[in-house]
Amino acid sequence: MARKLVAVFASGSGSNFEAVVSAVAGDAASPYEVSLLVCDKPGxxxxxxxxxxxxxxxxxxxxxxxxxxxxxxxxxxxLRARGIDFVVLAGYMRLITATLLDAYPNRILNIHPSLLPAFPGLHAVEQALEYGAKAAGVTVHFVDGGMDSGAIIAQEALAVRDDDTPETLYPRIQAIEHRLYPAVVRAFAEDRVRLDGRRVTVEGGLGL
Structure with a gap:
């Protein structure tokens, strides 16, 4: 199988970008290669x-x-000039329009720090704490024209502690993100992710 070329879009610190890159560093058999970072904030x-x-x-x-x-x-x-096969959003803080969606249909992935459909949009961790949620987590999903509304590929939950704050909860969520996202990207690059309406299956699982 030919190695897929991936573009990661990020607006902030890029920790998930680094996780996706580092997961296959030095792996000659990797099914994907991150060959471009697209950033809408030059600083x-x-x-x-x-x-x-x-x-x-x-x-x-x-x-x-x-x-x-x-x-x-x-x-x-x-993206086309560089032969990009699919797109991975990693803390990219812009809604995607039909221009990009039509160019890469069902080939744009995103990660969100909540158990969607709960707490979409900005400040999801703070939203969960303010709501009094007993569980938080991470969702990897396809991107559509809505706000964190695409079909869900994978989720992982964790318990919210009584004394949690954004400063204590978010690092635990990030630890899940850095493990879950590279696994989904690998499965997608290996053509093991199947989308049927809103139902998504991953052949062989994620190996986590």
Whole structure:
């Protein structure tokens, strides 16, 4: 099986970007290779991670374009020029438009720090704590035109402690993210992820 070329989109620190890259570092048999970081914030820490990891960066400011669609059309041109097979969103803080969705149908993945459909959008960990949820977790899902509304590929839950704060809960959620996301990306690159309506199955499981 040919190795799939992946573009990771990030807006912030890039910890999940690094997890996805590092999971296959030095693995000659890896089914995927992260060959591009797309960043919409040229000052983001993710860029420094990419430089350290040897991953090329395409950093552009969306406000430099007349519309979201024009920005994404430029990004799509870059993705196609580099032969990108699928896209992984990792802390990318922008809603995706049809321009990118149509270019990569059912080939865009995202990770979210809650058990969707609970607590979509920003500040999901804070939302869960404010609501008094007894469980939190991580969801990896396909991207559609909505807010964290695509079909769910994988989820993992953890208990919320009575004394949890965002500062204590989020590191435990991140630990799950850094393990779960690379496993899903690997399964997707190996063509083991099956989408049927909103139902998703992973042939052979994730091995976690």
């Amino acid at each position: 983001a820490a993710a860029i420094a991670r990419a430089e350290r990891l040897g991953v090329p960066v395409y950093a552009v400011r969306p406000k430099s374009y007349p519309s979201r669609e024009a920005y994404e059309a430029d990004v799509v041109r870059e």
